[in-house]
Amino acid sequence: MALARGYTGKKSSNIVPIVISLAVVGAIGYGVSLYSFESEDPTIKSSHNKYWNRVSPITIDIADNEDLESYEISVSDGQKEVITNAETFIKPTKKKTISFVYPQQPINGVLLNQEATKIEVKIKAKDKSKWNFLMGNSASLELALTVDTIPPxxxxxxxxxxxxxxxxxxxxxxxxxxxxxxxxxxxxxxxxxxxxxxxxxxxxxxxxxxxxxxxxxxxxxxxxxxxxxxxxxxxxxxxxxDYRVSWIEATDKFIDGKISELASSETSLRNRTERLDKLKAVNETLRDGNEALIHNASKAVSKDILQSWSITPFYPLVNGQKVADFGDDRHYYYKDKTKEVAHSLHVGIDLASNQNAPIVASNGGKVVMDKLNGIYGNMPMIDHGLGLYTLYGHCSSIAVKNGDIVKKGDIIAKSGMTGLALGDHLHFGVLVQGVEVRPEEWMDQHWLNDNVYKVxxxxxxxxx
CATH class of the missing domain: 2.60.40.10 (Immunoglobulins)
Incomplete structure (x- = not known):
């Protein structure tokens, strides 16, 4: 029995490395097989599908999930055909963009009709797969283009x-x-x-x-x-x-207070421990992200036919007094005024009244945002049509929801000091298709008469 066990163990010790080697080779071969025999065709996209002026370039995008082998583009005037572009790839290539124009000179002795009104374009692409009996996967796109040379x-x-x-x-x-x-x-x-x-x-x-x-x-x-x-x-x-340029001292109290509060509330900023690092992260990085959300939410313009559009001057905070201007170019320094440590642009006006003062919709519209937005705090935003949007920052509470239709005179929020605010006030912003503009114009009846109603x-x- 002992001899049998000993003999079995010795044989097993010789077989194990062989089995492992075969498994590794098999795994590698399996992976290569998957790659070599993948069955997905290349994709082809064209910038033009129905019309062409024979002058502007046509752009073709060819892609494969693994590796392209070649492509060919031919152009025909209905009578004659020429190959304008062709390439066989040596280096691994997954994507290729080709631009070409209608040939104005002979190609291999063939000149296409320069007055052709119908043009055919054929694009073929092939990958390096061993699928399809080693022939690989292929794709083709044929474009029947009508020539149009008349501008709008x-x-x-x-x-x-x-x-x-x-x-x-x-x-x-x-x-x-x-x-x-x-x-x-x-x-x-x-x-x-x-x-x-x-x-x-x-x-x-x-x-x-x-x-x-x-x-x-x-x-x-x-x-x-x-x-x-x-x-x-x-x-x-x-x-x-001209817009105001301000140099503002960033005190330890300011950084350890409001700046640290905002940094700790943002997951991506919680690991910032250095004062100046936190200041820059909140006042620049966080601000950029917050404003990107605002810009994206204020770009849309309706495609419905507008029969009329009426806007009255905006006055969102009753008895509100302006405490900060639009366009302020703010440079922050820490102890040494000659060294800037953070920078921001103030793209609204700040209005202050009583604490938790009601904020009123001066014009009707649709609420497109009703959320906490970083430095802007609680912030509703309204679409008034024709690409005009208003936002209301630092609110203590919001009385409307995304998608609500508000009417002139509706209370939409209450003023506060959420976000990057040191006192109770309203940050009032106006945007035209994602671009911040002077709110003062839209608060001025005379300006509206001359620049909107008159037009x-x-x-x-x-x-x-």
């Missing part, structure tokens, strides 16, 4: 005469194209999208001049599906405005 029609009907740095303006225009793809007013890198006004083909758009941008330029842009584009510069009278009245005289 566009005319500016009327607009606010002037715009102030940090302020707003209204533009009403006409635009038409059977295949319109994109329509907006571009101002300082921001795109302001219009709402249809009165009837099809007419549009109204509020635009903004960011208070920290030195110059202003506004351009109406209309693009169709064929990539034809019409641009019209809008001639505003720009009014320069609508002029447009109504043209639109019949």
């Amino acid at each position: 029609e566009a005319t500016v009907l009327t607009h606010s005469y002037s715009i102030t740095k940090g302020g707003s303006a209204l533009v009403i225009f006409q635009a038409k194209d059977d295949n319109m793809r994109d329509l907006y007013i571009e101002a300082n890198g921001n795109k302001f999208y219009p709402q249809p006004y009165k009837k099809a083909g007419y549009y109204a758009t509020l635009i903004a001049w960011q208070h920290n941008k030195p110059d202003f330029k506004a351009t109406l842009v209309a693009k169709d599906e064929a990539s034809n584009q019409k641009e019209i510069m809008i001639d505003f009278y720009p009014i320069a405005r 609508f009245t002029q447009a109504d005289g043209v639109i019949r």
